[in-house]
Every structure is written in structure tokens, then in C-alpha cells.
Amino acid sequence: MAKPTPVVEEDTDSGEPCRSPSSSEGDARVLRKCDFHVLPMLYVFYALSYLDRINIGNARIEGLERDLGMAHNDYNVALQVFFIPYILLEVPSNILLKRIRPSTWLSFLMFMWGIVTMCQGFVTSFAGLVGCRFLLGCFEAGLAPGCAYIIGMYYKRYEMQKRFTIYNTAGIVAGAFGGFLSYALVKLDGHGGYAGWRWIFIVEGLLTIVVSVVSKWLLADWPEQARFLTAEERTLLLTKLSKSEGVAKMDRLDRDALRRILLDWKIWTGGLMYLGTTVSNYSIAYYLPTVLSGLGSTSSSSAQVQTIPIYAAGFAVALLTAWASDRLQHRFGFVILGAAINALGYAVLLATGRVSVKVQYMALYLVESGLWIGSPVEVVWLANNLGGHYKRAIGTAVQLAMGNLSGFVAGNIFIERQAPRYPVGYGVALAMTGVAAAAATGLYMGLGRENGKRERGERDYRLGLEKEVLDNIGDDHPRFRFAL
Incomplete structure (x- = not known):
């Protein structure tokens, strides 16, 4: 007797199909394989990129400024120059990623920023440091938006948050591990004639280079090229993703598609939301060891170690x-x-x-925890509401680029002469948190209003567009529903 055909029902909450148990078993198997083969390498990539980006904060309290003759706002300049190419090249990199295998493009970028990280350990002047930071921004620019794009291509709407947050906690682990690793590496002070802060850059850069070489064979490419899946599993994954994507497609980057992307209010509102939050992100990343030193840590090494439990708290709340x-x-x-x-x-x-040092230390836990509750959700929330490959690739890159403008803000608000109170730094970070909350509220209200219009058929006039156009308008399709 022939087996009955599995019934596919529509999940009215998510707009994604509910499958029969037999089909669900296959989906679960493919999902486990994706988790095992896609996420680990992306996790390592992001951890190393974050480590190589923020280790200048650890090097600072170990004598970087003194040895390079830096004064006044030189450190802030070194931080900010990184963000010029980092912001400008995020969108172009994601467009290239659509055309080049991720295993090739991302491994190349990683190899190059590893070399630049090592070079920071050999610079002898402030100008040399600035040049390295600029090049580091060039090569790291494509990593974060590229990884977010790849994750979005392997998982459905409500499978994505857990996976993206796991990937994103690599930044927390890198922050905590960076403090511990810096604590260990500065013990090499004097070896080979190099100061301890130089060994931070040299060893961490060498680690990145080694990983980049093997990553070419370990990093997953696009779902249709996934070598870790059988032909049957690959078909199952692509079918599931196609049904999840539904009618919201954008596979051509023509003039109309570009106009829809650049004029989409969701992308700019989501970018403003992320900008408000990432001021805290970079403030914590670059200045946490310095702030802890100002709170009475007995040594720079003690300040490095005290960052670890703060990052651990952020890790826990992010996963929850x-x-x-x-x-x-x-x-x-x-x-x-x-x-x-x-x-x-x-x-x-x-x-x-006006409050005790213990209370101030506890406040750092609150800042880190609040940051890691909101930040990963903001990126996934926008990605969930961008339909079509190019819309998601460019929209995600724009959001991350806007968020990285906070590097310019964070690099200027913690003024050395205001230590340890930092009224400007803390005040601006608090204000930008309010901006993030306001933008999130605007996004929530706007998406709800748009869903209401679509339910009432007020966007159905778009169904009269030529089929070629209708099939490439992404989330502007009237059948698409937004996630709140």
C-alpha cells in the first residue's frame, strides 16, 4: 500500500509551512548538519576579527602610547581611522560575496587582516600604527556583513535568531579571551627585544593567519554548493528555504531593485537603531580595561582579568x-x-x-548584559523583514555600516582628562541608547501599520505589475508579512 503524501499546512503566525513528522525528521537532520558545518567556522572568523580589532585596547594599558610617543588624542585617531574603510567597504564586499564563493573571499580577507595585525606589533611610530589600522579596516570590512548574510541564507525566519546570536557571542568570547590572552602574552615582555604589548599583536595576528589557511577547505559556501549535504538533503534544504522565502524574491540587482533598497525606510531605521546600541559596544570593547583601571584595579593585568566575568554575563543573557x-x-x-x-x-x-566602586563594577555588568540582549536581535529583526537575496545582502550591510559609525563616536567621548568619571562618555552612551529605543519603537509601529495595510488589501495594486517586476520586488510584495 502506497504511503500517503505528506500534508503541508500553513503556519499563520510565521507564514512558513508546517510539515508532517516524516518531513520534519529530514528537516531536523539537515538543520543539525547546517549547525555543525556552517556556524563553527563563522564563529571562529568573527572571534578572531573582533579580537584583532579590539586588542589595541589591551595593548594601550601595557605601554603602546608610551613606546610610540603618542600624546593627546592620538589613541582616538588610531581607533577612528579603522572605521573609514570599514564602513565604506561593507556594502561592496557583500555584493562581491554574492558572486564569489564565501570560502574564497572570506578566507582571503582573513589572511590579509592577520598579516596587518602582526604588523602592528612591529611598528615604530604613530604613523605606522595609523596605517595598519586603516588597512585592518579595509580587510575586516566584509567579514561581519558577510557572515550575517550567509547565516540568513541557511535558516528560516524563526530559526535564525539562535544561530546568529551564537555566532555573535564570538565577540563576547573574544573580549573575555582577549583579556586573558593579553594577560598571558605580556609575560613575554622583553623576549626577542619586543615589549609585551607587541607580542599581543604578533601572536594574535599569527593565529589569524594559520586559521585563514585551513578555512578555505572548512568554510561552507552557499546552500546550493554545500558539500556537507547529500544531493537529497541539499534539495530538501533548498525547497524549505524557497518556501520560507515565499513570494519575496530579489535575485536581480537592476535599477528598480536598487531604488527599492535605497529608499526602504526599514533599512535606515534599523541602521539608526543599531547605531544607538553599538556606541555601547565599541565603548565597552575599547575602554573597558581603562575604565576598570580607573575603578581601582591594582595593575593593568588585574584590569585585563576583571573583564572576563563581565563578558561571561553578556554571553549568558545573549543565549537566553x-x-x-x-x-x-x-x-x-x-x-x-x-x-x-x-x-x-x-x-x-x-x-x-557618589556610589561605591562595587556598585560601579556591577553597573558594567548591566551595560554589557543590556548590550547583548538587544544588539543581536536588532540585526536579525531587520534581516527577517528584508525579502530577497540582494535586499538582504545590501540591507544588512547598510545596517552594520551605520552601526559602525559609532566607532567615530566611541573613539571621542571617553576623554582622558575626565577619568575616572567620564561624564561625556557615559552621558553620550546613555543618550544613544535612548536613540536606539526610539528607532526600535518607530520600526515596530511602522511594520505593524504596514502589515495592517496588507491585510486590508491596500497593497494589492502591486499585483498588477509585470511578472518580471513583481518577481523581483522583495518584501514590497503584498503577500509578504513583517515580523514584529
Whole structure:
């Protein structure tokens, strides 16, 4: 007797198909394979990129400025020059990634920024350091938007938050591990005639180069090229993703598609939201060891070690938030929760001098936890609402580029003469947290309003477009529904 054909039902909450148990077993097997083969290398990539980007903060308290004759705002300049190419090249890199295998493009970028990281350990002047930081920004620019794009290509809407957050916690692990590794590497002070801070750059850069060489064979390419899947599994994955994508397609980057991308209010609002949050991200990344030193750490090594439990707290709340967000199929509330906790932490830090050191130290936990509740959700929330390959590739890159403008802000608001109170630094970070919350609220209200219009058929006039146009308008398709 022939087996009955599995029934496919429509999930009215997500717009994605619910499958029969037999089909679900195959989906679960493919999902496990994707988790095992896609995420680990992306995790390592992001951890090393974050480590190589922020290790200048660890090197600073070990004598970087003194040995290179840096003064006044030289350190801030070294931070900011990184972001010029980093911001400008994110979108072009993601467009290239659409045309080049990820295993080739991302491995190349990683190899090059590893070399530049090592070079920072050999510079003898401030100008040399600035040149290296600029080149580091050039080669790291494509990593974060590229990884976010790849994850979005392998997982459905409400499978993505957990995976992206796991990937994104590589930044937390790198921050914590960076403090521990710097603590160990500075013990090499004097070996080979190099100061301890130089060994931070040399060893961490060499580690990146080694990983980049083997990553060419370990990094997953696009789903249709996935070598870790059988032909049957690859078909199953592509079918699932196609049904999840639904009618929202954008596979051609023509003039109309580019116009729809650049004029999409969601992308710019999502970018503003992310900008507000990442001011905290870069402030913590670059200045946490310095702030801890100002709170009474007995030595620079003690300050390095004290960063570890703060990052560990962020790691824990990030994973819990990701699980809850996908389980509840909701994003907005978690962004607001993260902003509220972040704001509370900065409010306490603004009272430095009137509260105890222990309370100030606890406030750093609040800031880090609030940051990692909201930040990963913001990226996935926007990606969930961008339909079509090019829309998601460019829209995600634009959001991350806007967020990275915060590097210019964070590099200027912590003024050395204001230590340890940093009223400008904490005040601006608090204000930008408010900007993030306001932008998130605007995005939530706008998406809800647009969903209502589509339910009432107010966008059905677009169904009269020529088929070639209709098949390439992405989430402008009236049958697409936005995630809240």
C-alpha cells in the first residue's frame, strides 16, 4: 500500500509551512548538519576579527602610547581611522560575496587582516600604527556583513535568531579571551627585544593567519554548493528555504531593485537603531580595561582579568534572549528590554564618585548584559523583514555600516582628562541608547501599520505589475508579512 503524501499546512503566525513528522525528521537532520558545518567556522572568523580589532585596547594599558610617543588624542585617531574603510567597504564586499564563493573571499580577507595585525606589533611610530589600522579596516570590512548574510541564507525566519546570536557571542568570547590572552602574552615582555604589548599583536595576528589557511577547505559556501549535504538533503534544504522565502524574491540587482533598497525606510531605521546600541559596544570593547583601571584595579593585568566575568554575563543573557526570541517569535520587546538595562547601567556610572566602586563594577555588568540582549536581535529583526537575496545582502550591510559609525563616536567621548568619571562618555552612551529605543519603537509601529495595510488589501495594486517586476520586488510584495 502506497504511503500517503505528506500534508503541508500553513503556519499563520510565521507564514512558513508546517510539515508532517516524516518531513520534519529530514528537516531536523539537515538543520543539525547546517549547525555543525556552517556556524563553527563563522564563529571562529568573527572571534578572531573582533579580537584583532579590539586588542589595541589591551595593548594601550601595557605601554603602546608610551613606546610610540603618542600624546593627546592620538589613541582616538588610531581607533577612528579603522572605521573609514570599514564602513565604506561593507556594502561592496557583500555584493562581491554574492558572486564569489564565501570560502574564497572570506578566507582571503582573513589572511590579509592577520598579516596587518602582526604588523602592528612591529611598528615604530604613530604613523605606522595609523596605517595598519586603516588597512585592518579595509580587510575586516566584509567579514561581519558577510557572515550575517550567509547565516540568513541557511535558516528560516524563526530559526535564525539562535544561530546568529551564537555566532555573535564570538565577540563576547573574544573580549573575555582577549583579556586573558593579553594577560598571558605580556609575560613575554622583553623576549626577542619586543615589549609585551607587541607580542599581543604578533601572536594574535599569527593565529589569524594559520586559521585563514585551513578555512578555505572548512568554510561552507552557499546552500546550493554545500558539500556537507547529500544531493537529497541539499534539495530538501533548498525547497524549505524557497518556501520560507515565499513570494519575496530579489535575485536581480537592476535599477528598480536598487531604488527599492535605497529608499526602504526599514533599512535606515534599523541602521539608526543599531547605531544607538553599538556606541555601547565599541565603548565597552575599547575602554573597558581603562575604565576598570580607573575603578581601582591594582595593575593593568588585574584590569585585563576583571573583564572576563563581565563578558561571561553578556554571553549568558545573549543565549537566553535568543532562545526566548525565537520561541516567542518576537523581536521588539527584547530590544527595548536590552535598552532599559543598558540605560540603567549608564545611569549608575554617571554617578561615579557618589556610589561605591562595587556598585560601579556591577553597573558594567548591566551595560554589557543590556548590550547583548538587544544588539543581536536588532540585526536579525531587520534581516527577517528584508525579502530577497540582494535586499538582504545590501540591507544588512547598510545596517552594520551605520552601526559602525559609532566607532567615530566611541573613539571621542571617553576623554582622558575626565577619568575616572567620564561624564561625556557615559552621558553620550546613555543618550544613544535612548536613540536606539526610539528607532526600535518607530520600526515596530511602522511594520505593524504596514502589515495592517496588507491585510486590508491596500497593497494589492502591486499585483498588477509585470511578472518580471513583481518577481523581483522583495518584501514590497503584498503577500509578504513583517515580523514584529
